[in-house]
Amino acid sequence: MLANAAIRTDTLRRKETFRMGAPDHHNRVAPRQALAQSMQLMGAIMSYARNTEIFGENEPAEYVYLVISGAVRTYKILNDGRRKIGSFYFEGDIVGLQFEDTHSLSAEAVNDAKVLVVKRSAMTGLAARDSSVGQEMFALASRELRRAQGHVVLLVKSAQERVASFLLEMAHRRGTGDVIELPMSRQDIADYLGLTIETISRTLTGLEGKAAIDVPNARRVVLRDRTALRRLDA
Amino acid sequence: MLANAAIRTDTLRRKETFRMGAPDHHNRVAPRQALAQSMQLMGAIMSYARNTEIFGENEPAEYVYLVISGAVRTYKILNDGRRKIGSFYFEGDIVGLQFEDTHSLSAEAVNDAKVLVVKRSAMTGLAARDSSVGQEMFALASRELRRAQGHVVLLVKSAQERVASFLLEMAHRRGTGDVIELPMSRQDIADYLGLTIETISRTLTGLEGKAAIDVPNARRVVLRDRTALRRLDA
DNA sequence: CGATGCGTTGATAACTTTCAAATTTAGTGG
DNA sequence: CCACTAAATTTGAAAGTTATCAACGCATCG
Numbered sequence: 209m210l211a212n213a214a215i216r217t218d219t220l221r222r223k224e225t226f227r228m229g230a231p232d233h234h235n236r237v238a239p240r241q242a243l244a245q246s247m248q249l250m251g252a253i254m255s256y257a258r259n260t261e262i263f264g265e266n267e268p269a270e271y272v273y274l275v276i277s278g279a280v281r282t283y284k285i286l287n288d289g290r291r292k293i294g295s296f297y298f299e300g301d302i303v304g305l306q307f308e309d310t311h312s313l314s315a316e317a318v319n320d321a322k323v324l325v326v327k328r329s330a331m332t333g334l335a336a337r338d339s340s341v342g343q344e345m346f347a348l349a350s351r352e353l354r355r356a357q358g359h360v361v362l363l364v365k366s367a368q369e370r371v372a373s374f375l376l377e378m379a380h381r382r383g384t385g386d387v388i389e390l391p392m393s394r395q396d397i398a399d400y401l402g403l404t405i406e407t408i409s410r411t412l413t414g415l416e417g418k419a420a421i422d423v424p425n426a427r428r429v430v431l432r433d434r435t436a437l438r439r440l441d442a
Numbered sequence: 443m444l445a446n447a448a449i450r451t452d453t454l455r456r457k458e459t460f461r462m463g464a465p466d467h468h469n470r471v472a473p474r475q476a477l478a479q480s481m482q483l484m485g486a487i488m489s490y491a492r493n494t495e496i497f498g499e500n501e502p503a504e505y506v507y508l509v510i511s512g513a514v515r516t517y518k519i520l521n522d523g524r525r526k527i528g529s530f531y532f533e534g535d536i537v538g539l540q541f542e543d544t545h546s547l548s549a550e551a552v553n554d555a556k557v558l559v560v561k562r563s564a565m566t567g568l569a570a571r572d573s574s575v576g577q578e579m580f581a582l583a584s585r586e587l588r589r590a591q592g593h594v595v596l597l598v599k600s601a602q603e604r605v606a607s608f609l610l611e612m613a614h615r616r617g618t619g620d621v622i623e624l625p626m627s628r629q630d631i632a633d634y635l636g637l638t639i640e641t642i643s644r645t646l647t648g649l650e651g652k653a654a655i656d657v658p659n660a661r662r663v664v665l666r667d668r669t670a671l672r673r674l675d676a
Numbered sequence: 677c678g679a680t681g682c683g684t685t686g687a688t689a690a691c692t693t694t695c696a697a698a699t700t701t702a703g704t705g706g
Numbered sequence: 707c708c709a710c711t712a713a714a715t716t717t718g719a720a721a722g723t724t725a726t727c728a729a730c731g732c733a734t735c736g
Binding site: 284286287288290292294306307308312313332335336337339342343345346347349350351352353354356357359360361363364365402442 | 518520521522524526528540541542546547566569570571573576577579580581583584585586587588590591593594595597598599636676
């Protein structure tokens with residue numbers, strides 16, 4: 209197995225606003241998690257350019273991140289250079305919340321992204337006083353765990369099954385009907401599914417040939433036959 | 443890919459004792475998690491024969507389980523019959539704790555096992571009154587998440603790397619030095635690593651040929667050269 | 677307009693699975 | 707305790723899937 213390109217760009221971050229009060233409408237995010245609600249009251253919004261690092265593996269986990277816009281990927285680099293993507297996060301998702309004091313994965317912006325950054329100590333402090341916040345944190349960790357378990361299941365399937373599952377997952381999470389705009393590159397998808405870009409490309413072409421999907425361009429996929437895809441989504 | 447044997451035996455469980463007071467010494471477990479401490483005060487011990495179900499996927503998650511002796515596996519059956527093992531749990535490990543109301547995986551005893559069964563409502567009730575319990579639950583979910591992330595990374599590696607990683611993980615978790623007693627079958631290992639039993643067998647033989655391990659019998663592996671194994675544990 | 681990055685397509689090689697059979701181990705009844 | 711049967715594991719040969727290597731196309735950007 210060969211090294212997948214681990215894009216490492218300079219960290220170009222820009223702090224935009226610091227807000228302790230109510231967020232303005234423009235930046236408010238429909239909270240996917242109840243936790244996100246609380247977070248909006250106590251963070252600062254940061255902008256991350258495409259491919260810049262948000263946090264690094266083994267760095268102290270000082271902050272928790274709520275995606276306002278754009279997409280974020282978490283990943284690990286194996287010791288021979290291969291990259292494994294752990295998860296993608298979109299608007300309303302929370303990244304980096306955990307109990308341990310250091311991050312177990314790195315995180316980068318997939319495309320230009322705005323992220324609400326909240327001190328972890330603020331969250332845990334709140335949780336100590338308000339058990340419902342603690343409950344929300346546990347719930348989030350539970351959901352992340354379930355997602356990771358799903359990812360594990362995904363990785364034992366065939367290439368076609370993985371790609372089909374990935375497309376259905378994206379359609380479900382992005383909620384844009386049958387048209388999926390993919391913010392990530394083929395390399396990102398490959399590193400998420402544990403395949404190569406060539407296999408991703410060939411598999412998409414294959415699914416197109418079966419009339420299960422359309423691929424009008426590299427970053428857009430249209431689901432044509434969800435039943436066929438679900439049949440593959442073992 | 444073909445169906446892996448999903449052993450499904452009759453559920454032979456036997457409730458042994460019900461204890462609300464202090465547990466007797468014989469059954470007390472050195473708690474791997476602080477949570478286990480609290481659990482020992484409020485559960486009932488159940489015995490599960492080899493290959494019997496402890497809980498099933500999509501069943502209401504009414505209980506949480508602390509392994510007292512033996513080993514437990516969690517797994518999912520894919521719609522074509524393949525089985526994917528999510529995790530193994532040993533003495534002192536907690537199984538089935540989550541926020542959602544139904545289990546996302548099934549659980550079975552790998553060998554004859556004793557398990558302390560605790561009502562989930564008892565735990566969450568306790569957590570609502572005592573934020574440190576809530577914190578412990580979050581910590582446990584976090585650890586499980588990290589384990590699952592490690593599992594995801596494992597599954598993108600080559601067969602040899604997966605087996606090497608598995609052996610190192612077992613050696614670390616069982617803590618019996620260089621001699622590993624495997625409570626699980628080759629099929630279990632295969633379903634955990636996303637490989638076939640034949641590949642597991644061949645890979646072990648290969649590692650033996652490289653003098654990295656000894657396999658005196660099917661259920662015992664001796665680590666001979668951890669450095670070589672770690673080199674493979676990408 | 678040429679460079680550059682990203683994606684697609686093709687041919688070949690490597691790795692793992694599948695199918696088959698032999699061998700060892702475990703379980704059961706006498 | 708031994709003999710016998712079933713189950714689990716190992717080993718071999720062939721087939722299948724995905725990776726690797728290489729070339730080409732397409733778009734973006736200076």
